[in-house]
Amino acid sequence: MTEITTRLATTAEWDDVQAALSGGGDGRSCQCAWPMLSNKDWNATSVEQRQQMLRDELAAGPPPGLVAYVDGQAAGWIRIGPRTAQQRTLRARLVKSGSEAPLDDEGVWAVTCFSVRKEHRGLGLNAAMLAAAVDYARGSGARVIEGYPIATDTTKPSTNSLFVGAVSTFLNAGFREVSRPTPTRVVVALDL
Template sequence: MATITTEQATISRWDDVQHSLSGGGDGRSCQCIWPVVRNKDWQTTTVEQRRDMLHDEIAVGPPPGLVAYVDGEAAGWIRIGPRTTQLRILHTKSITEATAEPLDDDTVWSVTCFVVRRDHRGKGLNATLLKQAIDYARAGGARIIEAYPVDNSHGSHRSNDMFHGALSTFLAADFEQGPAISGGRVLVTRPLSA
């Protein structure tokens, strides 16, 4: 049985962040910058610029996510942080129309990305990352967490679209299902108690 642990994505773990993002899917090219820039800015950046942007974000802190380890090897990543720092969300009409939370509220945190290396898929890493992200958000002062997962209860979905996470993972972690948004996704929320 594999041992799964998580750690905050600090600059001392930069190599582990990169290892987590490089094991399949779009993580290596995206560098998990897609959620934090508007589309017009995304279109004009290179992979190297995105890597530098993520490096700088992590260096300045606070950590914008967590890294999962399987038996000590970096194997997965989740982005979680204040929704106000994730500009794409604030400029996505289907999300802004669906949310009941004020867009300028720093106590609303969002989960916007999962990456799991191909060789570690099917081990429950997304569920572990989400559980730890809930604790991280609570400790960071979050009042509520929003996410925008793919409703995987019907139809087929491209694996590269699953970086949003699966609805079933969030429902299993006591998130409440809200309205549908674009791309077969739904808004989910989980209020946090102190």
């Protein structure tokens, strides 16, 4: 029987965060910096710089995400935190046009990234990570959690584009659909 556990990502989990991000897809090159940087800043940074930014973020705290483990091995990563701290997220037309909450509302947290190693896909890690992320946000005083998943009910996305999650994962976790600003993207929310 497979055991799935999660831990908040701190500097103690650095090697596990790197293992989770480097198992397939764009995680290794992104270092989960995409939600944090403007296009200009993204284009001006190297993989090594993004990696250092993530390390610094873990060191500064609070934890910007969680690591999932399958039978004790690092298998996945999820980014969650205050939406106001995620620059690109705040600037995204999807969020501006689709969210119910004011952009400066510090009580709104956002789930903006999932990464699962290839060998652990299909085990329900995204659902397990999302459940743990909801608990973390609730315990940290979040009032609402938003997500911006792919509308998998209307499109067949590539594996890499699923870094934002599938709409079904969020709906199965109790989130409600807020809007569909584009044919392929959904804004979902969970009131805590």
